Amino acid sequence: RNSFCTNSICGPSRAVIQTGKHSHLNGFMQNGNRFDGSQQTFPKLLQKSGYQTAMIGKWHLGTNPQGFDYWDVLPGQGLYYNPFLISEKGRRKVEGYCTDIVTDLALDWLKENSNSGKPFMLMCQHKAPHRTWMPALRHLDLYDDVEIPEPDTLFDNYRDNAIAARIQELEIDRHMNLVYDLFVSPYPGWDPNAGKSLDRSGFRNLKTMTASQRATWDAAFEPKNQEFLKSKLSGKDLVRWKYQRYLKNYLRCIKGVDESVGRLMAYLNEAGLAENTIVIYSSDQGFYLGDHGWYDKRWMYEESLKMPLIVKWPGVTEPGSLNTDLVQNLDYAETFLDVAKTAIPEDMQGRSLVPLLKGTTPKDWRKSIYYHYFEFPSVHMVAKQYGIRTERFKLIRF
Numbered sequence: 001r002n003s004f005c006t007n008s009i010c011g012p013s014r015a016v017i018q019t020g021k022h023s024h025l026n027g028f029m030q031n032g033n034r035f036d037g038s039q040q041t042f043p044k045l046l047q048k049s050g051y052q053t054a055m056i057g058k059w060h061l062g063t064n065p066q067g068f069d070y071w072d073v074l075p076g077q078g079l080y081y082n083p084f085l086i087s088e089k090g091r092r093k094v095e096g097y098c099t100d101i102v103t104d105l106a107l108d109w110l111k112e113n114s115n116s117g118k119p120f121m122l123m124c125q126h127k128a129p130h131r132t133w134m135p136a137l138r139h140l141d142l143y144d145d146v147e148i149p150e151p152d153t154l155f156d157n158y159r160d161n162a163i164a165a166r167i168q169e170l171e172i173d174r175h176m177n178l179v180y181d182l183f184v185s186p187y188p189g190w191d192p193n194a195g196k197s198l199d200r201s202g203f204r205n206l207k208t209m210t211a212s213q214r215a216t217w218d219a220a221f222e223p224k225n226q227e228f229l230k231s232k233l234s235g236k237d238l239v240r241w242k243y244q245r246y247l248k249n250y251l252r253c254i255k256g257v258d259e260s261v262g263r264l265m266a267y268l269n270e271a272g273l274a275e276n277t278i279v280i281y282s283s284d285q286g287f288y289l290g291d292h293g294w295y296d297k298r299w300m301y302e303e304s305l306k307m308p309l310i311v312k313w314p315g316v317t318e319p320g321s322l323n324t325d326l327v328q329n330l331d332y333a334e335t336f337l338d339v340a341k342t343a344i345p346e347d348m349q350g351r352s353l354v355p356l357l358k359g360t361t362p363k364d365w366r367k368s369i370y371y372h373y374f375e376f377p378s379v380h381m382v383a384k385q386y387g388i389r390t391e392r393f394k395l396i397r398f
Contacts, residue, residue, distance in 0.1 A: 003309035005285045008297045013284035020333030020348035030375035035061035042333035043067030049342040057102040057125035078127045080134035097136045099256040128253040132202025135252030140220035148247045156292040164383035164398040169197040170296040173239045182245045197380045281310040298382040317357045
C-alpha cells in the first residue's frame with residue numbers, strides 16, 4: 001500500500017529498477033538521457049547466477065538492453081497500432097495492437113524457454129496505458145454506458161499548494177488537446193501547433209493504421225465526435241466531457257493489460273509452472289486521473305509518487321495480505337537478487353523486500369523515502385523538486 005518511486009517519470013524509474021540506485025548515481029535523470037548499459041544491473045547478476053533473462057516490450061532507456069539473453073523492445077514510447085520492434089536481428093514492423101503483440105512475444109518466449117531446466121526471469125513491459133490512450137479495437141465501445149465518477153479535485157484552484165502547482169502544463173482543461181489526446185476530428189479553428197506539451201504520437205498512429213483498423217476506429221469514435229462538436233461545450237462542461245473521454249480511453253487501455261496478465265497467468269497454470277513462479281505486477285510511477293484537474297505524473301504528490309506493487313509468491317506470500325511499510329522501486333533489484341539467492345552488491349541503495357513478502361518487518365526498516373525529479377524546463381513544465389516522505393509527513397523543496 002505504500003509503494004513509491006524515486007523519480008516519477010518513465011525512463012528514470014526504469015533505470016532505478018535495473019540498477020537499484022537513485023537517478024543521480026545510475027546517470028539516467030530525465031527522459032532523453034541515454035542509459036549506460038555497461039553498468040551493473042540486476043539482469044546481469046541473475047545471468048551470472050544461471051538465470052535465463054528476457055526483456056520484451058517498452059524499454060525506453062535510449063540504448064539497447066544489456067544483461068538479457070533475449071530482448072525485443074519498442075523504440076522510444078512505441079506505437080499502439082502496428083508498432084515497430086527492435087531486437088538483435090534489427091528493426092521490424094508488426095501488424096496488430098501493441099499490448100497483444102507484447103503478450104504474444106512473451107508467451108512465445110515462455111513456451112520456448114520455461115521448461116529448459118534453467119530458471120528464468122522475464123520482464124513483460126507494456127506501453128499501455130501511456131499517453132496517448134489508444135484502446136484495442138475490441139474495447140472501443142467499452143464503458144460507453146458508464147459515467148466515470150469525477151475526483152473531488154477535478155477543479156482544483158491550487159490555493160493550498162506551492163506556486164509550482166499553478167504554472168505546470170498538464171491540466172485536462174488547458175493542456176489536454178482535443179485532437180491529439182482525445183481523437184476528436186479536426187474542426188474549424190483547430191490549431192495544429194497549439195500547446196507546448198503535446199504528444200502527437202496517437203494522431204500520427206491513426207495515419208499508420210491499416211484501412212480496416214481505421215474503419216473500425218472511425219465507426220466507434222466519429223458519431224461521438226460529431227455529437228460533441230455540435231454541442232459546442234465550454235467551461236466546466238467541456239472539462240467534464242474531456243475527463244470522460246480521457247478516463248474511458250485510459251481504462252480501455254487498462255482492460256487490454258488486464259487481459260494480457262490473464263493470458264500469462266493462464267499459461268503458467270497450463271504449463272505447470274504456477275506454483276514455482278513468482279509474478280510481480282508494477283508500473284514505473286503513478287498517474288493523475290483527473291486528480292487536481294491533471295493528467296501525467298512527475299510530482300511528488302501522492303497520486304504520481306505511489307506505484308502499484310502486487311506480488312504472487314506461492315507458499316511464501318499469503319494471498320490477500322497487505323503491507324504498509326515504506327518501499328520503493330529502488331528495492332526491486334535487491335528483491336529479485338535475494339529471491340534468486342544471488343548476492344546483493346553493497347553499492348545498491350535499496351533493500352530486499354523478501355522479509356516483508358514473508359510477513360515480517362525488520363526492526364530497522366526505513367522510516368522515510370527520498371524523491372528527486374530533475375526534468376525542467378521540459379514537457380509539462382513541472383518544477384524540479386526533491387523531498388522526503390515519512391509515514392505521516394512529506395517535505396518537498398521546489
